[in-house]
Amino acid sequence: MSPPDPARRNERARRAIVSAAFEICAERGFAATTIEAIAAKAGVGKTTIYRWWPSKAAILIEGLASQRDSSARFPDTGDVYADLASQTANAMRLFETEFGAIWRGLIAAAQTEEVAAEGVRSILRGSIDECTARLAKARDAGQIRPDIDLELIVELIYGPIYHTWLLRTRPVPPRFMETVLSALRPALEPAAGPA
Template sequence: MSPDASRRNEQARRAVIEAAFVICVERGFAQVTIEAIAARAGVAKTTIYRWWPSKAAILLDGVEMHRDASAGFPDTGDIMVDLTTQTANVMALFQGDFGAIWRGLIAAAQSEEFAADGVRRILRGSIDACVARLAKAVEAGQLRADLELELAVELIYGPIYHTWLLGTRPVPPDFMPTVLQALTPALRPQTP
Protein backbone atom coordinates (compact mmCIF):
# COMPACT_ATOMS: atom_id res chain seq x y z
CA MET A 1 0.00 0.00 0.00
CA SER A 2 1.49 3.36 -1.01
CA PRO A 3 1.26 6.46 1.19
CA ASP A 4 -1.54 8.96 0.72
CA ALA A 5 -0.03 11.69 -1.46
CA SER A 6 -2.43 14.26 -0.04
CA ARG A 7 -0.75 13.85 3.37
CA ARG A 8 2.72 14.73 2.12
CA ASN A 9 3.87 18.11 3.35
CA GLU A 10 4.76 20.18 0.28
CA GLN A 11 7.21 22.31 2.25
CA ALA A 12 9.08 19.19 3.43
CA ARG A 13 9.01 17.78 -0.10
CA ARG A 14 10.60 20.90 -1.53
CA ALA A 15 13.16 21.03 1.30
CA VAL A 16 14.19 17.43 0.58
CA ILE A 17 14.53 18.05 -3.17
CA GLU A 18 16.46 21.28 -2.59
CA ALA A 19 18.79 19.57 -0.10
CA ALA A 20 19.44 16.71 -2.55
CA PHE A 21 20.17 19.22 -5.34
CA VAL A 22 22.58 21.27 -3.21
CA ILE A 23 24.47 18.20 -2.01
CA CYS A 24 24.69 16.78 -5.53
CA VAL A 25 26.05 20.06 -6.90
CA GLU A 26 28.51 20.53 -4.02
CA ARG A 27 29.77 16.96 -3.69
CA GLY A 28 28.68 15.04 -6.78
CA PHE A 29 26.03 12.37 -7.27
CA ALA A 30 28.06 9.56 -5.68
CA GLN A 31 28.33 11.49 -2.40
CA VAL A 32 24.60 12.16 -2.03
CA THR A 33 23.16 10.09 0.82
CA ILE A 34 19.72 9.93 2.40
CA GLU A 35 21.35 10.76 5.75
CA ALA A 36 22.92 13.94 4.34
CA ILE A 37 19.68 14.94 2.62
CA ALA A 38 17.67 14.42 5.83
CA ALA A 39 20.14 16.46 7.88
CA ARG A 40 20.23 19.33 5.40
CA ALA A 41 16.43 19.35 4.86
CA GLY A 42 15.66 19.07 8.58
CA VAL A 43 13.48 15.98 8.17
CA ALA A 44 13.70 12.41 9.41
CA LYS A 45 15.10 9.70 7.14
CA THR A 46 11.80 7.86 7.58
CA THR A 47 10.01 10.85 6.05
CA ILE A 48 12.23 10.59 2.99
CA TYR A 49 11.87 6.82 2.66
CA ARG A 50 8.11 7.14 3.03
CA TRP A 51 8.01 9.11 -0.23
CA TRP A 52 11.10 8.14 -2.21
CA PRO A 53 12.87 4.77 -2.51
CA SER A 54 16.31 6.28 -3.23
CA LYS A 55 18.38 9.41 -3.76
CA ALA A 56 17.90 8.95 -7.51
CA ALA A 57 14.12 9.13 -7.03
CA ILE A 58 14.44 12.42 -5.14
CA LEU A 59 16.72 13.92 -7.78
CA LEU A 60 14.51 12.68 -10.63
CA ASP A 61 11.49 14.28 -8.96
CA GLY A 62 13.37 17.56 -8.76
CA VAL A 63 14.72 17.31 -12.29
CA GLU A 64 11.21 16.93 -13.68
CA MET A 65 10.03 19.92 -11.70
CA HIS A 66 12.92 22.15 -12.82
CA ARG A 67 12.94 20.95 -16.42
CA ASP A 68 9.23 21.58 -16.85
CA ALA A 69 9.61 25.11 -15.47
CA SER A 70 12.71 25.98 -17.51
CA ALA A 71 12.70 24.10 -20.80
CA GLY A 72 9.14 23.78 -22.04
CA PHE A 73 8.54 23.86 -25.76
CA PRO A 74 7.41 27.23 -27.16
CA ASP A 75 5.00 27.62 -30.06
CA THR A 76 5.33 30.97 -31.81
CA GLY A 77 4.18 29.55 -35.14
CA ASP A 78 7.75 29.50 -36.50
CA ILE A 79 9.44 26.16 -35.88
CA MET A 80 13.00 27.41 -36.38
CA VAL A 81 12.49 30.25 -33.90
CA ASP A 82 10.97 27.78 -31.44
CA LEU A 83 13.82 25.28 -31.86
CA THR A 84 16.39 28.03 -31.42
CA THR A 85 14.68 29.23 -28.22
CA GLN A 86 14.12 25.77 -26.79
CA THR A 87 17.62 24.47 -27.49
CA ALA A 88 19.09 27.65 -25.96
CA ASN A 89 16.96 27.02 -22.86
CA VAL A 90 18.19 23.42 -22.66
CA MET A 91 21.81 24.49 -23.01
CA ALA A 92 21.37 27.14 -20.31
CA LEU A 93 19.79 24.54 -18.04
CA PHE A 94 22.70 22.15 -18.64
CA GLN A 95 25.28 24.87 -17.87
CA GLY A 96 23.88 25.40 -14.36
CA ASP A 97 23.34 23.25 -11.30
CA PHE A 98 20.64 21.30 -13.12
CA GLY A 99 23.32 20.07 -15.54
CA ALA A 100 25.47 18.65 -12.75
CA ILE A 101 22.49 16.78 -11.35
CA TRP A 102 21.30 15.52 -14.75
CA ARG A 103 24.84 14.36 -15.58
CA GLY A 104 24.94 12.42 -12.29
CA LEU A 105 21.60 10.79 -13.04
CA ILE A 106 22.69 9.85 -16.56
CA ALA A 107 25.84 8.28 -15.11
CA ALA A 108 23.81 6.42 -12.47
CA ALA A 109 21.44 5.21 -15.18
CA GLN A 110 24.28 3.15 -16.64
CA SER A 111 24.21 0.81 -13.63
CA GLU A 112 21.02 1.50 -11.63
CA GLU A 113 17.77 0.33 -13.18
CA PHE A 114 15.63 2.77 -11.18
CA ALA A 115 17.74 5.72 -12.38
CA ALA A 116 17.69 4.36 -15.94
CA ASP A 117 13.89 4.10 -15.89
CA GLY A 118 13.58 7.65 -14.56
CA VAL A 119 16.00 9.10 -17.09
CA ARG A 120 14.18 7.31 -19.92
CA ARG A 121 10.81 8.57 -18.63
CA ILE A 122 12.04 12.17 -18.47
CA LEU A 123 13.67 11.96 -21.90
CA ARG A 124 10.54 10.37 -23.34
CA GLY A 125 8.47 13.33 -22.13
CA SER A 126 10.91 15.77 -23.74
CA ILE A 127 11.02 13.77 -26.98
CA ASP A 128 7.24 13.58 -27.13
CA ALA A 129 6.93 17.36 -26.61
CA CYS A 130 9.41 18.02 -29.42
CA VAL A 131 7.77 15.47 -31.73
CA ALA A 132 4.38 17.13 -31.13
CA ARG A 133 5.82 20.55 -32.01
CA LEU A 134 7.59 19.17 -35.10
CA ALA A 135 4.37 17.42 -36.21
CA LYS A 136 2.53 20.73 -35.97
CA ALA A 137 5.26 22.33 -38.12
CA VAL A 138 4.90 19.52 -40.68
CA GLU A 139 1.14 20.19 -40.82
CA ALA A 140 1.88 23.91 -41.35
CA GLY A 141 4.22 23.09 -44.25
CA GLN A 142 7.30 24.39 -42.40
CA LEU A 143 8.97 20.96 -42.34
CA ARG A 144 9.12 18.08 -44.83
CA ALA A 145 6.04 15.88 -44.86
CA ASP A 146 8.19 12.73 -44.94
CA LEU A 147 10.38 13.80 -42.00
CA GLU A 148 10.97 11.01 -39.48
CA LEU A 149 10.20 13.05 -36.38
CA GLU A 150 12.08 11.05 -33.73
CA LEU A 151 15.17 10.99 -35.94
CA ALA A 152 14.86 14.77 -36.31
CA VAL A 153 14.79 15.07 -32.50
CA GLU A 154 17.99 13.03 -32.27
CA LEU A 155 19.66 15.15 -34.95
CA ILE A 156 18.66 18.37 -33.20
CA TYR A 157 19.51 17.43 -29.61
CA GLY A 158 22.37 14.99 -30.24
CA PRO A 159 24.95 17.79 -30.62
CA ILE A 160 23.90 19.27 -27.27
CA TYR A 161 24.32 15.98 -25.43
CA HIS A 162 27.54 15.12 -27.25
CA THR A 163 29.32 18.38 -26.47
CA TRP A 164 27.87 18.70 -22.96
CA LEU A 165 28.36 15.14 -21.72
CA LEU A 166 31.73 14.55 -23.33
CA GLY A 167 33.11 18.08 -23.10
CA THR A 168 34.57 17.64 -26.56
CA ARG A 169 35.10 21.37 -27.07
CA PRO A 170 34.06 24.77 -25.79
CA VAL A 171 30.51 25.56 -26.83
CA PRO A 172 30.10 29.10 -28.20
CA PRO A 173 26.84 31.00 -27.66
CA ASP A 174 25.88 30.57 -31.32
CA PHE A 175 26.40 26.79 -31.23
CA MET A 176 22.77 25.72 -31.61
CA PRO A 177 21.80 28.39 -34.15
CA THR A 178 24.76 27.12 -36.22
CA VAL A 179 23.65 23.48 -35.76
CA LEU A 180 20.06 24.34 -36.70
CA GLN A 181 21.22 26.28 -39.75
CA ALA A 182 23.20 23.23 -40.88
CA LEU A 183 20.16 20.99 -40.35
CA THR A 184 17.63 23.31 -42.01
CA PRO A 185 18.09 21.95 -45.56
CA ALA A 186 17.35 18.44 -44.30
CA LEU A 187 14.28 19.55 -42.36
CA ARG A 188 12.59 21.98 -44.73
CA PRO A 189 10.39 20.96 -47.65
CA GLN A 190 12.33 20.79 -50.91
CA THR A 191 11.58 23.64 -53.29
CA PRO A 192 11.17 22.66 -56.95
Template sequence: MSRQPDPNRRSEQARQAILSAAADLCAEVGFAATTVEAIAARAGVGKQTIYRWWPSKAAVLLEHMQRARETSADFPDTGDIRADLLAQTTAVEALFASHSGAIWRGLLIAAQSDDIAADGVRALLEKAVTDATKRLSTAQVNGELRADADLDMAVEIIYGPLYHHWLLRARPVPNGYMKEILNVVFDGLNPRRH
Protein backbone atom coordinates in the same frame (compact mmCIF):
# COMPACT_ATOMS: atom_id res chain seq x y z
CA MET B 1 -7.84 29.17 21.82
CA SER B 2 -4.64 27.91 20.20
CA ARG B 3 -4.58 26.75 16.60
CA GLN B 4 -3.22 23.36 15.68
CA PRO B 5 -0.49 23.35 13.01
CA ASP B 6 -1.61 22.11 9.63
CA PRO B 7 0.17 18.75 9.07
CA ASN B 8 -0.25 19.05 5.28
CA ARG B 9 1.58 22.37 5.26
CA ARG B 10 4.34 20.94 7.44
CA SER B 11 4.67 17.97 5.07
CA GLU B 12 4.91 20.19 2.00
CA GLN B 13 7.56 22.34 3.70
CA ALA B 14 9.57 19.21 4.52
CA ARG B 15 9.16 17.95 0.95
CA GLN B 16 10.43 21.21 -0.50
CA ALA B 17 13.33 21.27 1.97
CA ILE B 18 14.31 17.74 0.93
CA LEU B 19 14.17 18.55 -2.78
CA SER B 20 16.27 21.68 -2.28
CA ALA B 21 18.78 19.93 -0.03
CA ALA B 22 19.18 17.04 -2.48
CA ALA B 23 19.68 19.35 -5.45
CA ASP B 24 22.17 21.56 -3.62
CA LEU B 25 24.17 18.61 -2.31
CA CYS B 26 24.31 16.88 -5.68
CA ALA B 27 25.44 20.09 -7.38
CA GLU B 28 28.13 20.60 -4.73
CA VAL B 29 29.55 17.10 -4.24
CA GLY B 30 28.19 15.10 -7.19
CA PHE B 31 25.65 12.33 -7.45
CA ALA B 32 27.87 9.53 -6.13
CA ALA B 33 28.79 11.42 -2.93
CA THR B 34 25.21 12.53 -2.23
CA THR B 35 23.55 10.27 0.33
CA VAL B 36 20.08 10.04 1.83
CA GLU B 37 21.69 10.66 5.23
CA ALA B 38 23.31 13.89 4.03
CA ILE B 39 20.08 15.04 2.36
CA ALA B 40 18.14 14.40 5.57
CA ALA B 41 20.70 16.27 7.68
CA ARG B 42 20.71 19.29 5.38
CA ALA B 43 16.90 19.34 5.11
CA GLY B 44 16.49 18.97 8.87
CA VAL B 45 14.39 15.81 8.62
CA GLY B 46 14.85 12.16 9.48
CA LYS B 47 15.80 9.59 6.84
CA GLN B 48 12.43 7.92 7.35
CA THR B 49 10.73 11.11 6.13
CA ILE B 50 12.63 10.85 2.83
CA TYR B 51 11.87 7.15 2.46
CA ARG B 52 8.19 7.86 3.12
CA TRP B 53 8.02 9.76 -0.19
CA TRP B 54 10.89 8.38 -2.30
CA PRO B 55 12.60 4.99 -2.55
CA SER B 56 16.10 6.43 -3.15
CA LYS B 57 18.19 9.55 -3.67
CA ALA B 58 17.79 9.04 -7.42
CA ALA B 59 14.01 9.33 -7.06
CA VAL B 60 14.37 12.59 -5.08
CA LEU B 61 16.69 14.06 -7.71
CA LEU B 62 14.44 12.89 -10.56
CA GLU B 63 11.56 14.83 -9.04
CA HIS B 64 13.81 17.88 -8.83
CA MET B 65 14.74 17.48 -12.51
CA GLN B 66 11.12 17.03 -13.54
CA ARG B 67 10.22 20.30 -11.83
CA ALA B 68 13.27 22.08 -13.29
CA ARG B 69 12.38 20.93 -16.79
CA GLU B 70 8.74 21.98 -16.43
CA THR B 71 9.71 25.49 -15.39
CA SER B 72 12.59 26.14 -17.77
CA ALA B 73 12.49 23.92 -20.85
CA ASP B 74 8.92 23.94 -22.12
CA PHE B 75 8.41 23.89 -25.87
CA PRO B 76 7.08 27.16 -27.34
CA ASP B 77 4.77 27.33 -30.35
CA THR B 78 4.95 30.77 -31.95
CA GLY B 79 4.27 29.47 -35.46
CA ASP B 80 7.96 29.68 -36.41
CA ILE B 81 9.52 26.24 -35.93
CA ARG B 82 13.09 27.41 -36.35
CA ALA B 83 12.72 30.17 -33.75
CA ASP B 84 10.89 27.81 -31.40
CA LEU B 85 13.60 25.15 -31.68
CA LEU B 86 16.30 27.74 -31.06
CA ALA B 87 14.45 29.05 -27.98
CA GLN B 88 13.86 25.56 -26.61
CA THR B 89 17.37 24.20 -27.26
CA THR B 90 18.84 27.38 -25.76
CA ALA B 91 16.70 26.76 -22.65
CA VAL B 92 18.01 23.18 -22.48
CA GLU B 93 21.56 24.49 -22.87
CA ALA B 94 20.96 26.92 -19.97
CA LEU B 95 19.49 24.10 -17.87
CA PHE B 96 22.63 22.02 -18.56
CA ALA B 97 24.82 24.97 -17.50
CA SER B 98 22.92 25.43 -14.22
CA HIS B 99 23.43 23.30 -11.14
CA SER B 100 20.61 21.11 -12.51
CA GLY B 101 23.05 20.09 -15.24
CA ALA B 102 25.31 18.41 -12.68
CA ILE B 103 22.29 16.60 -11.27
CA TRP B 104 21.14 15.44 -14.72
CA ARG B 105 24.64 14.23 -15.58
CA GLY B 106 24.74 12.23 -12.33
CA LEU B 107 21.33 10.71 -13.05
CA LEU B 108 22.36 9.73 -16.59
CA ILE B 109 25.42 7.98 -15.21
CA ALA B 110 23.40 6.31 -12.43
CA ALA B 111 20.84 5.15 -15.00
CA GLN B 112 23.44 2.72 -16.34
CA SER B 113 23.25 0.62 -13.16
CA ASP B 114 20.28 1.85 -11.10
CA ASP B 115 16.77 0.79 -12.20
CA ILE B 116 15.02 3.69 -10.45
CA ALA B 117 17.34 6.21 -12.13
CA ALA B 118 16.99 4.41 -15.49
CA ASP B 119 13.18 4.40 -15.36
CA GLY B 120 13.04 8.06 -14.30
CA VAL B 121 15.57 9.23 -16.89
CA ARG B 122 13.71 7.30 -19.58
CA ALA B 123 10.39 8.89 -18.56
CA LEU B 124 11.85 12.41 -18.60
CA LEU B 125 13.51 11.85 -21.97
CA GLU B 126 10.35 10.32 -23.46
CA LYS B 127 8.37 13.39 -22.37
CA ALA B 128 10.97 15.71 -23.92
CA VAL B 129 11.05 13.72 -27.17
CA THR B 130 7.24 13.62 -27.34
CA ASP B 131 7.04 17.40 -26.86
CA ALA B 132 9.66 18.01 -29.56
CA THR B 133 8.08 15.56 -32.00
CA LYS B 134 4.64 17.08 -31.44
CA ARG B 135 5.98 20.57 -32.21
CA LEU B 136 7.80 19.31 -35.30
CA SER B 137 4.62 17.53 -36.43
CA THR B 138 2.66 20.77 -36.20
CA ALA B 139 5.35 22.47 -38.30
CA GLN B 140 5.20 19.63 -40.81
CA VAL B 141 1.41 19.98 -41.15
CA ASN B 142 1.87 23.75 -41.61
CA GLY B 143 4.34 23.19 -44.45
CA GLU B 144 7.40 24.44 -42.54
CA LEU B 145 9.08 21.02 -42.80
CA ARG B 146 9.23 18.38 -45.52
CA ALA B 147 6.18 16.14 -45.47
CA ASP B 148 8.37 13.03 -45.65
CA ALA B 149 10.80 14.06 -42.87
CA ASP B 150 11.36 11.42 -40.17
CA LEU B 151 10.55 13.46 -37.07
CA ASP B 152 12.02 10.99 -34.57
CA MET B 153 15.30 11.12 -36.45
CA ALA B 154 15.08 14.93 -36.61
CA VAL B 155 14.79 15.10 -32.80
CA GLU B 156 17.88 12.88 -32.45
CA ILE B 157 19.83 14.99 -34.93
CA ILE B 158 18.85 18.26 -33.23
CA TYR B 159 19.48 17.22 -29.62
CA GLY B 160 22.25 14.65 -30.14
CA PRO B 161 25.05 17.20 -30.72
CA LEU B 162 23.98 19.19 -27.65
CA TYR B 163 24.06 16.09 -25.42
CA HIS B 164 27.32 14.92 -27.01
CA HIS B 165 29.03 18.24 -26.36
CA TRP B 166 27.66 18.55 -22.84
CA LEU B 167 28.30 14.99 -21.69
CA LEU B 168 31.84 14.70 -23.02
CA ARG B 169 32.80 18.19 -21.87
CA ALA B 170 35.73 18.17 -24.28
CA ARG B 171 35.28 21.92 -24.71
CA PRO B 172 32.66 24.49 -23.77
CA VAL B 173 29.66 24.73 -26.05
CA PRO B 174 30.52 27.69 -28.32
CA ASN B 175 28.24 30.70 -28.58
CA GLY B 176 25.67 30.23 -31.30
CA TYR B 177 26.21 26.46 -31.35
CA MET B 178 22.55 25.52 -31.51
CA LYS B 179 21.86 28.16 -34.14
CA GLU B 180 24.53 26.57 -36.34
CA ILE B 181 23.18 23.07 -35.65
CA LEU B 182 19.70 24.23 -36.66
CA ASN B 183 21.06 25.85 -39.82
CA VAL B 184 22.53 22.49 -40.85
CA VAL B 185 19.38 20.58 -39.87
CA PHE B 186 17.03 22.91 -41.70
CA ASP B 187 18.94 22.55 -44.95
CA GLY B 188 17.64 18.97 -44.89
CA LEU B 189 14.22 19.61 -43.30
CA ASN B 190 13.06 22.55 -45.39
CA PRO B 191 10.40 21.70 -47.95
CA ARG B 192 11.98 20.99 -51.33
CA ARG B 193 11.75 23.74 -53.90
CA HIS B 194 10.88 22.79 -57.47
Protein backbone atom coordinates in the same frame (compact mmCIF):
# COMPACT_ATOMS: atom_id res chain seq x y z
CA MET C 1 1.96 -3.59 0.78
CA SER C 2 0.87 -0.58 -1.25
CA PRO C 3 3.30 2.30 -1.84
CA PRO C 4 2.94 5.44 0.31
CA ASP C 5 0.40 7.99 -0.88
CA PRO C 6 2.30 11.06 -2.16
CA ALA C 7 -0.75 13.19 -1.34
CA ARG C 8 -0.08 12.57 2.38
CA ARG C 9 3.37 14.17 2.28
CA ASN C 10 4.08 17.23 4.37
CA GLU C 11 4.74 19.82 1.66
CA ARG C 12 7.26 21.80 3.70
CA ALA C 13 9.26 18.66 4.49
CA ARG C 14 9.05 17.55 0.84
CA ARG C 15 10.45 20.86 -0.38
CA ALA C 16 13.20 20.78 2.25
CA ILE C 17 14.21 17.25 1.22
CA VAL C 18 14.28 18.03 -2.51
CA SER C 19 16.18 21.27 -1.87
CA ALA C 20 18.71 19.49 0.36
CA ALA C 21 19.21 16.74 -2.21
CA PHE C 22 19.79 19.34 -4.94
CA GLU C 23 22.28 21.33 -2.90
CA ILE C 24 24.27 18.29 -1.85
CA CYS C 25 24.29 16.73 -5.33
CA ALA C 26 25.27 20.00 -7.03
CA GLU C 27 28.08 20.53 -4.51
CA ARG C 28 29.41 16.99 -4.05
CA GLY C 29 28.15 15.06 -7.07
CA PHE C 30 25.66 12.24 -7.38
CA ALA C 31 27.92 9.48 -6.05
CA ALA C 32 28.68 11.40 -2.85
CA THR C 33 25.04 12.30 -2.20
CA THR C 34 23.56 10.10 0.52
CA ILE C 35 20.14 9.74 2.13
CA GLU C 36 21.83 10.37 5.49
CA ALA C 37 23.25 13.70 4.31
CA ILE C 38 19.94 14.70 2.73
CA ALA C 39 18.04 13.88 5.93
CA ALA C 40 20.50 15.83 8.08
CA LYS C 41 20.42 18.90 5.84
CA ALA C 42 16.61 18.81 5.50
CA GLY C 43 16.11 18.26 9.23
CA VAL C 44 14.07 15.07 8.80
CA GLY C 45 14.57 11.43 9.61
CA LYS C 46 15.75 8.90 7.04
CA THR C 47 12.48 7.01 7.54
CA THR C 48 10.55 10.06 6.33
CA ILE C 49 12.58 10.07 3.12
CA TYR C 50 12.24 6.34 2.56
CA ARG C 51 8.50 6.57 3.20
CA TRP C 52 8.18 8.89 0.20
CA TRP C 53 11.04 7.90 -2.13
CA PRO C 54 12.89 4.63 -2.77
CA SER C 55 16.27 6.30 -3.42
CA LYS C 56 18.20 9.53 -3.79
CA ALA C 57 17.71 9.26 -7.56
CA ALA C 58 13.93 9.36 -7.11
CA ILE C 59 14.19 12.56 -5.02
CA LEU C 60 16.39 14.24 -7.61
CA ILE C 61 14.21 13.11 -10.52
CA GLU C 62 11.13 14.62 -8.87
CA GLY C 63 12.91 17.95 -8.42
CA LEU C 64 14.40 17.95 -11.92
CA ALA C 65 11.06 17.19 -13.55
CA SER C 66 9.50 20.28 -12.04
CA GLN C 67 12.50 22.50 -12.88
CA ARG C 68 12.64 21.22 -16.43
CA ASP C 69 8.91 21.78 -16.87
CA SER C 70 9.23 25.44 -15.95
CA SER C 71 12.43 26.14 -17.90
CA ALA C 72 12.44 24.22 -21.16
CA ARG C 73 9.05 24.61 -22.78
CA PHE C 74 8.67 24.88 -26.55
CA PRO C 75 7.59 28.25 -27.89
CA ASP C 76 5.28 28.45 -30.89
CA THR C 77 5.86 31.61 -32.88
CA GLY C 78 4.90 30.01 -36.19
CA ASP C 79 8.57 29.65 -37.24
CA VAL C 80 9.77 26.19 -36.19
CA TYR C 81 13.45 27.00 -36.74
CA ALA C 82 13.30 30.11 -34.55
CA ASP C 83 11.38 28.11 -31.93
CA LEU C 84 13.93 25.29 -31.96
CA ALA C 85 16.80 27.79 -31.69
CA SER C 86 15.10 29.45 -28.72
CA GLN C 87 14.23 26.20 -26.94
CA THR C 88 17.65 24.60 -27.43
CA ALA C 89 19.37 27.77 -26.20
CA ASN C 90 17.17 27.63 -23.08
CA ALA C 91 18.04 23.95 -22.58
CA MET C 92 21.76 24.66 -22.90
CA ARG C 93 21.51 27.49 -20.36
CA LEU C 94 19.66 25.12 -18.02
CA PHE C 95 22.48 22.59 -18.41
CA GLU C 96 24.95 25.19 -17.10
CA THR C 97 23.06 25.51 -13.81
CA GLU C 98 22.65 23.26 -10.78
CA PHE C 99 20.10 21.37 -12.89
CA GLY C 100 22.85 20.39 -15.33
CA ALA C 101 25.18 19.07 -12.64
CA ILE C 102 22.40 16.92 -11.22
CA TRP C 103 21.15 15.80 -14.65
CA ARG C 104 24.68 14.71 -15.61
CA GLY C 105 24.92 12.64 -12.41
CA LEU C 106 21.54 11.03 -13.00
CA ILE C 107 22.40 10.15 -16.59
CA ALA C 108 25.55 8.44 -15.34
CA ALA C 109 23.60 6.64 -12.59
CA ALA C 110 20.99 5.55 -15.14
CA GLN C 111 23.57 3.23 -16.68
CA THR C 112 23.42 0.98 -13.60
CA GLU C 113 20.44 2.04 -11.44
CA GLU C 114 16.92 1.27 -12.64
CA VAL C 115 15.22 4.04 -10.61
CA ALA C 116 17.55 6.60 -12.18
CA ALA C 117 17.07 5.05 -15.63
CA GLU C 118 13.27 5.15 -15.34
CA GLY C 119 13.35 8.77 -14.18
CA VAL C 120 15.75 9.87 -16.92
CA ARG C 121 13.61 8.12 -19.55
CA SER C 122 10.47 9.74 -18.16
CA ILE C 123 11.92 13.26 -18.27
CA LEU C 124 13.36 12.65 -21.74
CA ARG C 125 10.07 11.18 -22.97
CA GLY C 126 8.27 14.37 -21.93
CA SER C 127 10.81 16.47 -23.81
CA ILE C 128 10.68 14.24 -26.89
CA ASP C 129 6.87 14.34 -26.94
CA GLU C 130 6.82 18.14 -26.69
CA CYS C 131 9.38 18.48 -29.47
CA THR C 132 7.65 16.00 -31.78
CA ALA C 133 4.32 17.80 -31.21
CA ARG C 134 5.95 21.10 -32.27
CA LEU C 135 7.58 19.39 -35.27
CA ALA C 136 4.26 17.78 -36.27
CA LYS C 137 2.65 21.21 -36.29
CA ALA C 138 5.51 22.52 -38.45
CA ARG C 139 5.15 19.52 -40.78
CA ASP C 140 1.42 20.16 -41.11
CA ALA C 141 2.19 23.83 -41.91
CA GLY C 142 4.60 22.75 -44.68
CA GLN C 143 7.76 23.90 -42.87
CA ILE C 144 9.38 20.46 -42.74
CA ARG C 145 9.22 17.37 -44.96
CA PRO C 146 6.13 15.21 -44.50
CA ASP C 147 8.07 11.94 -44.93
CA ILE C 148 10.66 12.28 -42.16
CA ASP C 149 10.57 10.48 -38.80
CA LEU C 150 9.93 13.20 -36.20
CA GLU C 151 11.79 11.38 -33.42
CA LEU C 152 14.80 11.12 -35.72
CA ILE C 153 14.72 14.90 -36.07
CA VAL C 154 14.68 15.20 -32.27
CA GLU C 155 17.78 12.99 -32.07
CA LEU C 156 19.54 14.98 -34.78
CA ILE C 157 18.81 18.24 -32.95
CA TYR C 158 19.61 17.20 -29.40
CA GLY C 159 22.40 14.72 -30.13
CA PRO C 160 24.99 17.49 -30.59
CA ILE C 161 23.93 19.13 -27.32
CA TYR C 162 24.29 15.96 -25.31
CA HIS C 163 27.50 14.92 -27.08
CA THR C 164 29.33 18.17 -26.42
CA TRP C 165 27.84 18.67 -22.94
CA LEU C 166 28.20 15.15 -21.52
CA LEU C 167 31.55 14.34 -23.08
CA ARG C 168 32.89 17.90 -22.87
CA THR C 169 34.44 17.44 -26.28
CA ARG C 170 34.98 21.15 -26.92
CA PRO C 171 33.89 24.60 -25.81
CA VAL C 172 30.38 25.36 -27.02
CA PRO C 173 29.96 28.84 -28.51
CA PRO C 174 26.79 30.80 -27.68
CA ARG C 175 25.35 30.35 -31.19
CA PHE C 176 26.19 26.63 -31.36
CA MET C 177 22.61 25.46 -31.89
CA GLU C 178 21.91 28.08 -34.52
CA THR C 179 24.82 26.57 -36.47
CA VAL C 180 23.52 23.02 -35.90
CA LEU C 181 20.00 23.97 -37.00
CA SER C 182 21.32 25.77 -40.08
CA ALA C 183 23.22 22.62 -41.06
CA LEU C 184 20.10 20.48 -40.56
CA ARG C 185 17.62 22.80 -42.22
CA PRO C 186 18.25 21.77 -45.85
CA ALA C 187 17.59 18.13 -44.93
CA LEU C 188 14.36 19.01 -43.13
CA GLU C 189 12.76 21.46 -45.53
CA PRO C 190 10.27 20.16 -48.09
CA ALA C 191 11.63 19.78 -51.60
CA ALA C 192 10.86 22.66 -53.90
CA GLY C 193 8.01 21.97 -56.31
CA PRO C 194 8.43 21.80 -60.07
CA ALA C 195 9.38 25.08 -61.69
